[in-house]
Amino acid sequence: MFRLRALASLPARVRVPLPRTIASRSALQYTPPRVTPAATLARNYSHASTRPKTCPSCSAPLPTALPVCTKCSYIAPIPESMSYHEMLGVPYEPNPFVVNVPQLKNEFRAVQTVVHPDRWVARPPESQAIAAAMSSRVNEALHRLSNPLRRVEYILAREGHGGEETDKLEDMELLMDVMEAREGLASAESPDEVAEIRTANDAKIQETLQEIEQLVGAKDWEALRTAAIKLKYLQGIESAAAAWPAVVHDH
Numbered sequence: 290m291f292r293l294r295a296l297a298s299l300p301a302r303v304r305v306p307l308p309r310t311i312a313s314r315s316a317l318q319y320t321p322p323r324v325t326p327a328a329t330l331a332r333n334y335s336h337a338s339t340r341p342k343t344c345p346s347c348s349a350p351l352p353t354a355l356p357v358c359t360k361c362s363y364i365a366p367i368p369e370s371m372s373y374h375e376m377l378g379v380p381y382e383p384n385p386f387v388v389n390v391p392q393l394k395n396e397f398r399a400v401q402t403v404v405h406p407d408r409w410v411a412r413p414p415e416s417q418a419i420a421a422a423m424s425s426r427v428n429e430a431l432h433r434l435s436n437p438l439r440r441v442e443y444i445l446a447r448e449g450h451g452g453e454e455t456d457k458l459e460d461m462e463l464l465m466d467v468m469e470a471r472e473g474l475a476s477a478e479s480p481d482e483v484a485e486i487r488t489a490n491d492a493k494i495q496e497t498l499q500e501i502e503q504l505v506g507a508k509d510w511e512a513l514r515t516a517a518i519k520l521k522y523l524q525g526i527e528s529a530a531a532a533w534p535a536v537v538h539d540h
Contacts, residue, residue, distance in 0.1 A: 374434065379434075463522070
């Protein structure tokens with residue numbers, strides 16, 4: 290009792306305060322920093338390294354993904370590693386089959402404004418030659434990517450799984466459907482009959498396109514080759530139907 294009274298009589302400046310209870314323990318919890326996976330870093334670096342954002346000659350921002358500067362007229366050949374997608378400003382990953390065709394055409398026009406040979410007629414012959422070659426490759430990029438069949442064939446070739454002209458359809462059920470559709474077109478006597486064939490064929494095309502998108506996303510190249518052959522035959526029917534009553538042979 291005496292000791293308690295002695296402590297109470299001490300001056301305030303020498304009193305030792307009792308420790309306060311921490312209101313929230315979460316304030317002391319350690320949150321580890323978010324680490325970007327090495328694969329993501331490598332992918333981002335690889336993508337950025339093939340798309341310079343500034344001119345290596347004058348440091349001005351480049352108007353497109355191509356090594357062409359409209360400010361100082363710098364121009365260099367397109368890197369061999371650059372995909373058609375990147376030339377037209379659309380991503381190759383995660384699924385190169387998925388493209389927005391209207392956006393693709395808008396990007397194409399923007400790129401051709403920069404690289405068209407008419408823009409380089411007053412420049413040195415070397416620059417003119419590079420611009421002509423570049424314009425041709427950009428045309429080829431649009432030609433390939435704007436059509437689903439040509440697009441999937443390009444993807445397969447780029448991934449090292451290109452097909453051959455002699456590749457045949459091994460799905461017997463679909464092959465019978467293809468033969469039946471062609472016979473129907475050969476014997477059709479009215480546009481309505483042709484329209485009915487086209488409608489049924491278009492449903493198969495849409496189903497095949499969905500299959501192709503999934504296979505590209507899964508990088509199942511062998512199965513994709515089979516699906517691409519299927520699409521080739523189905524588009525052959527569409528071409529024949531669109532040309533009716535003219536006789537159109539298989540692709």
